[in-house]
Amino acid sequence: MPTRAPADRESRRKPAKGARATASGRPVVLFAAGSLKAALGEVAAAFTAETGVPVRAEFGPSGVLRKRIEGGEAADVFASANMAHPAALRDAGRTEQVFPFARNRLCAIVRPGLAVDSAGLLDAMLDPAVRVAISTPGADPSGDYAMALFDRADALRPGAAAALRAKALRLTGAPDSPAPPDGRNPYGWVIGGNRADLFLTYRTNARLAQADTPGLAIVAVPDALAVGAEYGLAVLHGASDHAADLAACILSMRGQEILRSYGFGQL
Structure with a gap:
């Protein structure tokens, strides 16, 4: 410093x-x-x-x-x-x-009933049936970090970045993103309201989301995909x-x- x-x-x-x-x-x-x-x-x-x-x-x-x-x-x-x-x-x-x-780090918040672990996170994100949410790139650094994670995925599985960028739902972070009710965590509200199955966000947000919406799972991003903030x-x-x-x-x-x-x- x-x-x-x-x-x-x-x-x-x-x-x-x-x-x-x-x-x-x-x-x-x-x-x-x-x-x-x-x-x-x-x-x-x-x-x-x-x-x-x-x-x-x-x-x-x-x-x-x-x-x-x-x-x-x-x-x-x-x-x-x-x-x-x-x-x-x-x-x-x-x-x-x-x-x-x-410093912070991305992780995944996963809805109840969706069995995902760290080793299988990329497979889950690429599954067409799994709705993956991120924050809005450009407006919110969390979305930019998610895009960087997608780029890292391409090194493991060619074509993964394009597929993930195309399917990712930008559900928070923009000026016009829907706001949760007062007192609700936005990520818990999104997952709990069945708007997404998996949300890539900061581990600090994930802890608060889990406290807001019991039953959510927090899945660590594997080292090969890890993006720090x-x-x-x-x-x-x-x-x-x-x-x-x-x-x-x-x-x-x-x-x-x-x-x-x-x-x-x-x-």
């Missing part, structure tokens, strides 16, 4: 609780990937409890959030499910640096006074512990 990262500021900041937040009345606006909702929701709550600085969080597909920022919406901190979207903002002069802060963090130019402090909290030991507790990998 580069020197003088936001995390370096953590040892220097000891603000009186609520002091500057009261003076400005402005919360730190966090735009973050939907897969981070539970984890960064807890980090933001811990940050506010420690500093008195409120956080207003907007969670959604990273590509959609990036376009909102590019379109002029005000955001202070951007936490993306890949490095590419914040890097594009850096290249456009919207931020100075992008810091990796978490690296998450990127940026403080945007023109951000509020405490934006770098929130970024420091996410990068801190406590922030990393919270992320790990939700299944995110260590950097």
